[in-house]
Amino acid sequence: MMTFAEYITQNRGKPFKWGTHDCCLFVADWLLAKESDFGDIAAEFRGNYDSQLTAFKRLREQGFNDLQSVFNAKLGNSVPALQLRRGDVVLLATPAGDVMGLFGGNQCFALAESGVDAYSRAAIKMGWHV
Template sequence: MSDRLPGWELRLAAAIDAARDQPFGWGVHDCAIWAFDLRRDLTGGDDVVALWRGRYRTARGAQRVMRRLGWSSLEAAGRDLLGDPLPSVHLAQRGDLVLADTGLGFGICLGARAAGIAPGKGPDDPGGLILVPMAACRLAWRV
């Protein structure tokens, strides 16, 4: 495990609580922004999200920004920013970053489940925090 700040568990719990009431928003409150901001808050690391925060407002815009940054996918972004993933997602621990193909995108391991931010499914669903089983995640990186 890399060096996490003292009290990281409380920071993780506070981030989950805060995300419960915040709707999804491309470029403001989406999977990558939330997960990488949380990684920064747990470790005191760099603000890599500054590369893309606020630079898009749609899924298509997010894809354009990723291409400009040299990433063909979320996986490519994860590998570039975080290095090689763990050999198995089953090795992920609470607070580690994960990548799922279930609409979650980037998220955070909470144990048996992962949390992340996903778009809603219609006009009455603004999206936001979702929980998925860790079995739905295909890659994980130690934080």
């Protein structure tokens, strides 16, 4: 089982790539690395898209309208930001749009073009316990 700090460090310089290493897979891979009870929440999506357009097409084909609906279905109901614990999943509002990330306590982490980037807790739109 990998620790949260090890996971962030391992992904720090790993570049973003749709369908193999994007924000949603960054979160799904964390759940696998920490050996969560959720299993592979991205199994039906992995390798089935290669751009933002095809990613959202796959979401719609699976009956989802947005990232929030996917993660509510996969992880259950969201929790208030003040209840989040280190390693929990978050939906973040960023200048590039909404992205999925991980709660790190004083800051959040999400995948950007050149690897993991840090975001303020103020960017949290919602979160899920994992």
